[in-house]
Amino acid sequence: MGFHRINSKMIEAQVVPGQKLFSQRGAMLAYKGSVTFTPNMTGGQGGIGSMIGRRVANEQVPLMTVEGHGSVMFGHGGHNVHCIDMAGDTLYVEADRLLAFEGTLQQGTMFMGSQGGVMGVIRGQVTGQGLFTTTLAGKGSVAVMAHGGVIELPITPQRPIHVDPQAYVAHRGDVRNKLSTALGWRDMVGRGSGEAFQLELSGNGTVYVQASEEKL
Numbered sequence: 001m002g003f004h005r006i007n008s009k010m011i012e013a014q015v016v017p018g019q020k021l022f023s024q025r026g027a028m029l030a031y032k033g034s035v036t037f038t039p040n041m042t043g044g045q046g047g048i049g050s051m052i053g054r055r056v057a058n059e060q061v062p063l064m065t066v067e068g069h070g071s072v073m074f075g076h077g078g079h080n081v082h083c084i085d086m087a088g089d090t091l092y093v094e095a096d097r098l099l100a101f102e103g104t105l106q107q108g109t110m111f112m113g114s115q116g117g118v119m120g121v122i123r124g125q126v127t128g129q130g131l132f133t134t135t136l137a138g139k140g141s142v143a144v145m146a147h148g149g150v151i152e153l154p155i156t157p158q159r160p161i162h163v164d165p166q167a168y169v170a171h172r173g174d175v176r177n178k179l180s181t182a183l184g185w186r187d188m189v190g191r192g193s194g195e196a197f198q199l200e201l202s203g204n205g206t207v208y209v210q211a212s213e214e215k216l
Helices: 044-056 113-127
Strands: 003-007 010-015 021-024 028-040 063-074 080-093 098-102 106-111 132-146 150-155 161-163 168-181 197-210
Touching: 003 080, 010 028, 010 080, 010 098, 063 098, 080 197, 132 168, 132 197, 150 161, 150 168
Parallel strands: none
Antiparallel strands: 003 010, 010 063, 021 063, 021 098, 028 063, 080 132, 080 168, 098 132, 106 132, 150 197, 161 197, 168 197
């Protein structure tokens, strides 16, 4: 199906019988046709395991299941919307940045510490970002939210990318992440992100970065 971008802050999705969409609660702006919206209690397509993972991660981002026959316009809080088409790979995205995604994608939860080790834990404790990241795998479309728009930066083995943790939106590909510090521990007291912390992503893939450090 895919998403049609109406403008920088709104998308439109076609809803057809037998196929589901999942959206963040409160993201529906308008719809046409016979469409139903049901609170999702099982964490999207990830089932009960995904739901438990989200609760352990303290991710308070409830989803709605969208079904029927018609079209729906999505947007949330006036945030910029960026669409990502998946072709069988996995997208790692902060849960509160998810606007909507197609039901063909399998949802899960990844502990950032599994890639970043102790530094992944420090990232969550100090920067305020979650220790867990939502994963979406398979073929389908995803719409994410950001402040001030999103830029896609390629990651190559010869050129890792350093991102402010609070400007990070998502990444995909064979990518490793770790938190590095640009200041000594004494200098970082009372600081959250910016120059104090840098999220280093290396390997092969893409990272999606928003134009502001402001949290959603």
